[in-house]
Amino acid sequence: MRPKETKGAVESPQPQKPIKRILLRSRQGSQIDEFLKSFEQTEKLRDKIKQQETASEYVSQTSERKSMRRRFNLFASASKMDQSSERDDVSQQSRKPTIDIRQQLAKKITYSSELDKLLLSSSSLTAINLDEWLALLRGEKLLSLISPERLRYSIIRGIPTKLRGPIWCLISNVAEEKAKHGKKVYRNLVEIQDSEEEYKISKDLKRTIPEQRLFQEDYKLGKNRLYNVLKAYASFDNEIGYAQGVNYLAAILLIHIQSEEDAFWCLVYLLHKKNWRMVYDNNTPKLMNLLSVVRGKLLSHFPHVLSHLEDQDLSLEAAFSPMFLTISIYHMPLDLAARIFEVFLIEGETFLIRFLMKMIELKQSKILSLTEHELLEYLRQGIVIECIGEQTFESLLDY
């Protein structure tokens, strides 16, 4: 089993030009099929990705050591959990064992795959490799034949960055939805007149991700893809209409998926089929439920963290609303945001809660040391970036 270098995928958004060109060529019909046909012809690109994978093996090996070290740390910290109310003890527990373990690891490095098996619940699974992904994308292999556990494992391990968009569409049954609804539906939804929604959307276009030129175009000319997708969704689901937060989901989709129609159906899958839309309903009922789950978990596992937040007069709404309403995209660098987004796509809301709890478990001493605005910023952003920088992604999901 060769663990895919997840960190590499997160840190280096590759220039996507070749795929873009191919994707643009296949504007009509079953887009993925056509894309893959042309994709097959461009063996060069394929080789390139393979080369990148081989090149990353070296990194992968070294980072495997790191990740092992981290996992040891996790165990060490878990065993000391009962001291967690004492601030000093907590801050020491994450440092002290590191030194011994680093020495041990230098000797025991060959043991790593065994350790992997021991530590990961999905021990017998192998991640889907590039050839297999391509076969799935070409339709040569059916996604339904892959077990959900293996699919989940593969996504968490990391997917080839360049295939991100097509894989998101695959998971979201985009081709099927499109075939079911016909081609005109999307265009019609974009064009339905609704001045109030149009006004609301237009105000957020330029400020959603200001550094993305894609979203700065004039929406009245139909050139603004973000506008089109948001407008289509608002018309499709007029009970929810346009809700702030959805603009971030649409934006991340559009950054990775070339066809705005595909991005739209992906959004429908996420909001409608997975029922995430209730997060954006009037008075945000689902968000309130999620926050009360978080509160309950904090109360039973990390009551000192909860009372620290209360002492600081920081509500959970303030700290974690952006995380749920934008699936973290609001506060994350875009590459990291994509990574979190795709795990969410396959795992759903339980992922966000487990992820959050794991991070709080790991960083409780730091949380307790921060106050006021610093604390708020840390809970929204710093904690995620720190944890993903220090841990493997899968270890952050094992709460």
Place this chain on the structure above:
Amino acid sequence: MSKKQFLKMVILGDSGVGKTTLLQQYVTQKATGNSKPTIGADFQKKEVMVDNQQVNLQIWDTAGQEKFQSLGYAFYRGADSCALVFDITNHKSFENLAMWKKGFIENASPGDVNTYPFVVIGNKLDKEVNRQVTSQEARQWCKDNGDIPYYETSALENISVDSAFLEMAKTALKRGTQNALFSLPESIGGAGGAIKLNNFEDRGGAGAKGGAGKKKKNGTCC
């Protein structure tokens, strides 16, 4: 009293009226005019001198979309002052002031509504040419709503931003001292003012909702 004071303020109003930019201008003296839409809420801090007194302001900026209004209730509580902001180039945002005010009163338990330190801000004075709400109309609304002070600002060009926030701080302090006649000191020293007793709340009865959500560290006056 020369003791440090702590005030919590909230800024409410429709999406896109310039709440975040106002706050950005007030706290950092610069504004880009292209701030991200606020999701949930955010706050900034600022230390100011009001009538020779050092005051720590904690100003909460909220999401403007109506459907997220209930999310703001958690931030309303314990607020000592509230700015209702509209965009002078958008009449709808002016009409919605009543809704924002109502939502605030119902959820912040602000005590005596008539003396509560509201401020109304008509923003985007830099877009005077597109004005849809006249000063007269706005002043009339303020008058009808309990003589609320009215400011016209440009968050982008830093016109009257300081004075609007200062007015909020002043009236909040004044009201605080009046209400404080029967209560304890307003903040616990050392914690930067983040923890405070809710002496700015109306202390009507023991069962009043005032200050819900606040941690009372050293017991209360009730």
